[in-house]
Structures are given as C-alpha cells and as structure tokens.
Amino acid sequence: INSLKEILYSDFEVFILDDNSTDGTYEKAVKLTENDKQFKILQGKDLPAGWVGKNFACSQLVESADGDYFLFIDADVILSPYAVEKAFGNLAALNLDALSVFPSQKMKTFGEFLIVPLMQWFLLSFLPLNFVRFFKSSAFTAANGQFMLFHKEAYFKIGGHEKVKNCVVEDMELAKNIKKSGMKFAVFTGGSDISCRMFSGFSDSLQGFSKNFYAGFNKKTTAFFIFHIFVQLTTTAFTILSFAVSNYFLLVPQIVNRIAISAITKQNIFYNILLHPLQMLMFIVVGVNSFIQFKTKKNRWKERELNSI
Structure with missing residues (x-):
C-alpha cells in the first residue's frame, strides 16, 4: 500500500x-x-x-x-x-x-534461496x-x-x-x-x-511452488516427467560427468547460465552458483511433492483446499 x-x-x-x-x-x-x-x-x-x-x-x-x-x-x-x-x-x-x-x-532465508530462484531459472532457461x-x-x-x-x-x-x-x-x-x-x-x-x-522460509516456498507446478503442465503426467528427466539430463548429469572425468569445462555452460539469469533477475549470483546443485535437487523435490499432492487430493494453500478444482 x-x-x-x-x-x-x-x-x-x-x-x-x-x-x-x-x-x-x-x-x-x-x-x-x-x-x-x-x-x-x-x-x-x-x-x-x-x-x-x-x-x-x-x-x-x-x-x-x-x-x-x-x-x-x-x-x-x-x-x-x-x-x-x-x-x-x-x-x-x-x-x-x-x-x-x-x-x-x-x-531472506536459506530455504528461500534453495527454491525461489528456480522459477525464473526455469522460465528464462527454456x-x-x-x-x-x-x-x-x-x-x-x-x-x-x-x-x-x-x-x-x-x-x-x-x-x-x-x-x-x-x-x-x-x-x-x-x-x-x-x-x-x-x-x-x-x-x-x-x-x-x-x-x-x-514466501517466508523453506516450507512456505515448497508448498507455494508445489501448488502450481504439476497444474502448470495441465496435469499431463507423461509431459511432466519427461520434462523433469530432460532438465536433469541437461544439468545434474553434466555436473556428475564433469567430476567423473575431471573435465570441469563441462560446468562452464551451467555457470554462464546462472550468471546471466541471476543478473537479469537481480538475484545473488554467488548464491545461485554455489547452491545450483541443491537447487536442482529441490527442482525434483518440488515436482514430486506437487504430483503427490494433486494425486492424493492434498493440495492446499494458506489453509485453503485446492483439490476440488
């Protein structure tokens, strides 16, 4: 106001x-x-x-x-x-x-830094x-x-x-x-x-994104999981491979990606690079949580039920 x-x-x-x-x-x-x-x-x-x-x-x-x-x-x-x-x-x-x-x-909190940057990373990357x-x-x-x-x-x-x-x-x-x-x-x-x-904290961020994530794919399960697999193959898999073969140049595209998107969205570049592996893990957690909540009809926000929608 x-x-x-x-x-x-x-x-x-x-x-x-x-x-x-x-x-x-x-x-x-x-x-x-x-x-x-x-x-x-x-x-x-x-x-x-x-x-x-x-x-x-x-x-x-x-x-x-x-x-x-x-x-x-x-x-x-x-x-x-x-x-x-x-x-x-x-x-x-x-x-x-x-x-x-x-x-x-x-x-402000560590939990927010783990999850909230995912929205704009997801959008601007793809x-x-x-x-x-x-x-x-x-x-x-x-x-x-x-x-x-x-x-x-x-x-x-x-x-x-x-x-x-x-x-x-x-x-x-x-x-x-x-x-x-x-x-x-x-x-x-x-x-x-x-x-x-x-959001204010980890649980708030997790629930806030979970209520929308699966619904954003029009609840099409196949498309939802294919996209998740694609994201992990183009991020986490390259991170693991770079350490497995000791070729750290494989990390350069992801680092450049995080720097560019963090700068565009006015986010902390250092935090997003440092926390990137954990953020990719949280990408999976949010996705699975969103899927389970919709399928078990336990999707809620601010103590209000969204399951009948």
Missing part, C-alpha cells in the same frame, strides 16, 4: 479486496488508506462452488473498477514510483493488448521472453499473476477471470487466452521497479 501511494501516475484508482482473511487485513488496509480517495477497500464475498479463491477475488475487483485498463497485482508486490508508468509505456510502445511482469524476487511476444502460438506463453496489465476490452473479450475460474495457474490461462484470441501479449522482468518476497 505504501508503495502504491508513491506511484507517479495520476489517473488511476486502487481497489484492495480482503478475501475473508483472518489476520486483520481489512482493518490494516482501512487504516493505511484512510482519507485517501484513490483507495477503496472491499470485503470479499463467500467463495462460490467451482471457483479458485484468487480468481473470484479478481473477478470481484473488476466489478468495482470502471477504468480503461485493469492492473492486477498481488498484495506482497512492491512497486517503484515509475513502475506503472513504465508498464503502460511498454503496452503502448509495443501495441500490446496485455502484458505480465515477473517481479524481482526478494529472499523460454526466452521475447519468444512470448514474437510467436503467436499459445505454446510460447509465460505469465505471472503477481503483475498483469490488460486493456479493458481485451480482458472482457477473453472472458476475464470467470473464464478461468477453476484454474490454479490462472495467469498462464489468461495469457494463453489472449494469444488464442489473436491479441498481442508480452512478458517482462521486474528489474528494480517491481519486486516481491513471495
């Missing part, structure tokens, strides 16, 4: 929805925004059957907004004063109908961001629900969050729907303008 108050963009209003939280969120939001007419605090309705909580919350926010653009951000995202202006600049300059940003991830804009196929899609900006017309053309109401990985589905409708979509990294501390 404090970062939103510093935004150097005049013509906007902010709607904050308290989705039946139990930690005093509504009262805190009201106190922080009192006497500020740009902010409106809403209390969420009870979750209807067939909806994922976040999707229903975003749908309620849209009902209250009447602007020409909809910008959805998570409550833990921090924006620089120029973040919104730059996002609109990219939207206009590239003639986009929608865009998404992967915030720079802030980490799907260059420019491919999302240049290729019309929805197969070349990446998106992050922490920051998504839509033209109002584009949002309603694809049916908004109601169209993906039962999707756990709703950001990807929204982006795919934009591309399937023949509209233009692009994705960016947050740099120093958009940041977020997604």
